[in-house]
Amino acid sequence: MFKLKSIKYIVMSTLLSTIIFFASCEKDITVDIPESDPKIAIEGYISPGQPAYVFLSRTTSFFAPTDSLSLIASAIKGATVTISDGIITDTLVEVLPSIGYLYVSTQVLGQVGSSYVLNISTQEGEFASAITTIRPPVALDSVWFYAQPELDSLGWAWGRLSDPAAPGDHYRWFAKRLGKDDDFIAPLGSVSEDKFFNGLTFDFAYNRGQKPNSNEEDDNNEESGWFKQGDTIVVKFTSITRESFLFWRSAESQTASNGNPFGTPAPLKSNITGGIGIWEGFSFTIDTIYAN
């Protein structure tokens, strides 16, 4: 949305690559990174009318081999996971006890304005906890598609937002093409805060995000990053907490600046005590764009 940082990266990188049109070379190297102690990695969320989903795994040493087996091995099994909205304390159920990983609430469903405390204790004796709230949803005024004239049928998804008068709103944008994406995808720069546009009405645009390591054809050709005429684009516009905003901003900054000399190492800004990751409540609105 307001992508000061990404603009800077784009420009600085372009500047560099334009000038250094001499071969700058790249080679594979071996770096010696010491083994690290595993930490609990948590990704959990709750939204209105939905149960809480909590994914539990452990961090691994940087170069540890990774295949589906080792991923399963890094999942946490048999942990006691509870959430509490202050009235009910619900113990989450392990969906696949043989694997672990995903824990779901059965009694507590999300409600706008409520706060939720998450507590985790593992069989190995680790503890982690966090708290979040669900902020009220903010609907977009309108959404549309605009094809870049130079690009024929490709373009971005646009939205118009009227930010509420009170400060403290944070947003995250997702989109999914019906029949093409299985899932909502957040592009880089998906989070924003109203510090710069509190109470304003304005238009913004997003490019199309993609799954990490995607091998889809349109993520690897000239359509990469673009929506296309004919797409049915479902937009999920979420209203998130400040903690979520800080977390996802740091996470996206890692993805964007991986090794980039213009960036600094961005540690993840986690809201979890005793672990790393995010426990977030959010509400959302859904809009559909028929791109034509």
Next chain:
Amino acid sequence: MRHFALFTFLIILTFPLLVNGQSKYSVSGYVKDATTGETLIGANVYLKETLKGTSTNSYGYYSFTVPEGDYTLVITFLGYKSIELPLSLDANVKKNIDLQSMSYTAGEVEITGEKKDENISSVQMSKNEIDMDLVETLPAFMGEVDILKTIQLLPGVQSAGEGNSGYYVRGGGPDQNLVLLDEAVVYNASHLFGFFSVFNADAINNVELYKGGMPAQYGGRLASVLDISMKDGNKKSFHGEGGLGFIASRLTLEGPIKKDTSSFIISARRTFVDLFLQKPFIDESSEIYGNSYYFYDVNAKLDYILSEKDRLYLSGYIGRDVFSFSSRETGFKVRIPWGNATASARWNHIFANKLFLNTTVVFSDYKFSFEAEQQQFNFKLFSGIRDWNFKSDFTWFPSVLHNIKFGGNYTWHTFTPSNVSARSGETDFDLGKIIKLYAHEAAIYINDEWTVSDKVVLSGGIRATYFNQVGPFTRYAQNEEGITTDTIEYDNGTSVKAYFNAEPRFSGVWKLNTVSSLKGSLTQNYQYVHLASLSSVSLPTDVWVPSSSRVKPQLGTQVAMGYFRNLNENKYEASIEMYYKDMKNQIEYKEGAQPDEDVKNNQDNNFVFGKGWSYGAEFFFKKRYGQLNGWVGYTLSYTDRKFPDINDGETFPAKYDRRHDVSLVLSYKLSKKWTFGMVWVYATGNSLTLPQSRLFLNGPVDLAALANDQSGYGQIYYEYGKRNSYRQQSYHRLDISATLHVQKNKKWESSWNFSIFNVYSRLNPYFIYFDDYIDEETGEFKLQAKQVSLFPIIPSVTYNFKF
């Protein structure tokens, strides 16, 4: 109490002046180049009988006082024929001296007899001068002769990175170097990510670097002073020089305005790559069409001899980098201009031969701006710093035993930290008011260099400094989460925060014999303006900020000791220096700080503070003249930082930590036609923070999609290890050059410089990143570390001419 002790010391130091009753007379004057009329800086003037004397100051002026008698006055300067003059001293004498430049050709280089040896006898240590004639014979990166890159070859000075003109001195950051061009502060000394410095070598006369033991007339930075003097114009006749290089061309013109009394010099340089990124060289449909980058520099100087006692110098510099880019595909357009401008007016006046005054008015300005647009989006950012500076520096030569410097300095700073405006269509985003910060900075100092005996010279001084940030100013008060809870307004002119400090400076030399000496120094420096950088390379976006209620002035205390030895009739000089430097109130951005956190905020709200220290030993061996000259330098150093809010409060190696640093610099004059140059450098790899463990996150997903395992491994995220705990591979590189002189006739002289950068094409690390991919055969997720290098072997040719 501490201050009282210092003043007592100074009084004791100057006491011998007050009780001396003998008949003494002064001898004084200017030393100039006989052909061009240019003043010579650092020429030695002494009495043959007693070996007592002095050297010319940065305006070519000398003065000293001795008992009456008959003497022989000797004037020597490297590269010039020495002169001996009989001197009968029964009154104050004024002697302006013209020295004849030696024809700089092989076999004819004379070794001037008893050259007095500054490096042994002078009380100043940790100082290096750059010989511009040597610089011009060394290999030049892409054909551009660069004094900042030559400075990096000195022990104790490290390059900021591949092809970078930025430098670190004794474990200090780039903002801790004071860079003066004709006494004007240059805030950003580099073009284009530091690949080239802003100093056009054609316009430079003299370069002095102080790494420690700074005399009291300098202040305001912790690590070093780089004092650059522009050339004076030729006062006798009209001349020009220029060149056509790999990326830029240069032209310098100089001559008398009125013969022997006034002259001008103007020197300009511009890159021309951008000219080839346009039609007819590039087709309009090409992707790089519409991109452009260039930089230029203009240096100009006028000087007037107003009278025997008065001289006036006006000098100016302006340099700009301009980058523009547009993408027709996305409609994205950007324009980024940045650069420095400086102007200085200096007036030298001599009072009664013993007191020399230089008064300077300086304007200095650095600006950066960034304008981008894309369809209905518009984005602008600008930042900068502007100074008005007034100073008066006196040099008083009361006797041959004392050289007293005193003076005062006042600066009015205007800081423009990153100001941003952005709009979408008709809507302006709320990015806060335009922020400008204002501050007064002032200093007074006195320093006495006292020749205690034939063996011992002591120098003691004190610099009192004052800094005051004043309104208008808006302080954004923030809670722990970084959310603004209140704003505090300061009116125009009200004091926001003031600092007053005293900085003692001591140094001494003990001459063991005619060829060796021991030196020591203890100096303290306060620094009131700071540069905090988010990125690991120096960028034009880096912003200067003042000391404030949050940012305390940086304080550096350095102790250095050295042994200096000359060999073979001063043909060779050797030294070992050891130093320890303590740095307080060092500044870094908070861990994980994001650029947009500076917007609608005080930048200093995003800083954290800590301390640092650096120690090391520097070995230097130099052959000063002859057919073959050059030096080898080796530095062993340790530089650490400790911040409560970084790296869990544990000590970590600074970005500037380099264990070993070796430079070998050689220039060989084979014949009248050919000169060869060579530079080899080796440095321990940069320290770096690398990830230590990893995790995968998917972001909130539909459960159905997850069950189908469409999300694969998810997005990888890193947890970083200890700050700067990883070392990149070491850096080493060999550059060579050959210069062919073609003397057509007396009026036209030309040369070709052939340089090869990185002869053995060492792929030095620039940065490291991690590539993640899924192995198509095994379905495994893989991570591969990749090292990116910038410059392989790069040959270049430059054509230079003089008339």
